[in-house]
Amino acid sequence: MRLIIFITVLLLSTVSYGQTSLKEIGLKAGKYKVGFKHYTVNDSTRTYRIHNEFSNQLIKRPIPISIWYPAKIKDSNSEQLAVLNYLEILKEEEEWKNLPNYFLLDWFPYLWNTPENKAHLSEKVDAFSNTTFLDGKFPVVVYAPSYQASSIENFALFEYLASNGFVIISSPSRGTDTRWLEGGTTKDMETQSRDVEFLLKEIHNYDHIDSEKVALMGFSFGGLANAITIMKHEEISAIVSLDGTERYNYAVLEKSPYFNLDKFSIPYIHFAQKEIPKEILTSDKIPEDLNYKFQLYDSLEYSNIYRYRFHDLTHSFFSSFGVLFANRDKRQDKSDDKIMASYNLLCQHTLQFLNATLKNEKKAIDFIENKPVANGFSDSLISKKTKKAIEKDFNHQYFNDLALEQDYQDLIPLYKKTIAEHPNLELQEGMLNTLGLWLSFNPAKKEQGYNVFLLALHLYPESANLYDSLAEAYYYNKDFKNAISNYKKSLELNPENQNAIDRLKQMNKASR
Structure with missing residues (x-):
């Protein structure tokens, strides 16, 4: 809850508009073409209500699913997508599917109708529609978005991973009964965890997904949902946290009936935001321990943990959506160039961790085990701490x-x-x-x-x-x-x- 309030405060504070582009982020795609598709499946075990209909009508819980994958582009029906195509999915998941596109930047409170944001809409992305899976079996990453966010919020990272031989599957973060969450409660966490579990079942419908090689990845509140999912499922091989709320709202995690640290025993990488300046902590009444408290990191015993801090990234910029569309807080955000460069490094480190844990690639293992300086990165840009697992009693x-x-x-x-x-x-x-x-x-x-x-x-x-x-x-x-x-x-x-x-x-x- 504190993190959610903190982000809201930042959005209401003195802001400036970012000037970024996908090209300037500079992600170098891998050897595979990227396919993308989006569809909705209904979970018949739960009910749901469309908030904007203002009725009491209950329906089976809809699970919108976005999936990126290594693809064959075999005919002229395949079309390279633009950022606007992703925002049309955002409209659907926000339950404004029929909203005219010309309202997009005016309608949602986290989008602003600026020349910079308008320019993003026509930018081409690396994904193509109307493609088929490439032959073979690929490791899969199940993604949990941030608080009430869309399945496409980190699309640039997803495309980058898919071009390097991964499948990424995601669904939006939404409340138990309607689109809206309660405020970062344990109930909200459990609901998003169940959506992640739904995706863990969905991957078995794909012949080209290697269901023996599964990682979870989440941003902000999605990190909290993933942490509890790990404690319920032993088939997951690794977990990636993009400044996950399991660091900020550990008490919510502890309240879950599934909370059991002994069951969290897989490789875990946590990417943390830069330290919040003291003047902001004071003026915005943010607890000081937000900068240094890592209770899950300190509590885990049976997991190899890698904890990084990106010194040029505030919380909002751990997603593609944030880098492109989020306003800048002039009191603490770095320049756009530094934000894009750091987001690029975030994507690289995520790829290397997944290559190490799901593909067992030696170069990637060395990369993750090295100190950042040994990989060519300055301590002023990124710092790292690690904790090795204690072996469980072999029974x-x-x-x-x-x-x-x-x-x-x-x-x-x-x-x-x-x-x-x-x-x-x-x-x-x-x-x-x-x-x-x-x-x-x-x-x-x-x-x-x-x-x-x-x-x-x-x-x-x-x-x-x-x-x-x-x-x-x-x-x-x-x-x-x-x-x-x-x-x-x-x-x-x-x-x-x-x-x-x-x-x-x-x-x-x-x-x-």
């Missing part, structure tokens, strides 16, 4: 994940290798016994179950109960020869094992 669940990856084959060598790396690992007899039976009672997994019992008996060779359970597994699968052998071994260790006595009598009688 039986992690071992079982490794065993599952190799289909429960060669478990004894796997155990010997793992215990050498994690000497505190303990595989309890009862857990192995339960897992062995659970697998063995599934005819398609019986061999895997037997392998679990063999590992268990390697660790607990004097266990009459394990031999009895292995015999039960063989008995269930009608391998009576091995069942008899293991019931006898169980009786050698525990002559009073009544189950083994009864089973042997039963099989002996059946064989006559």
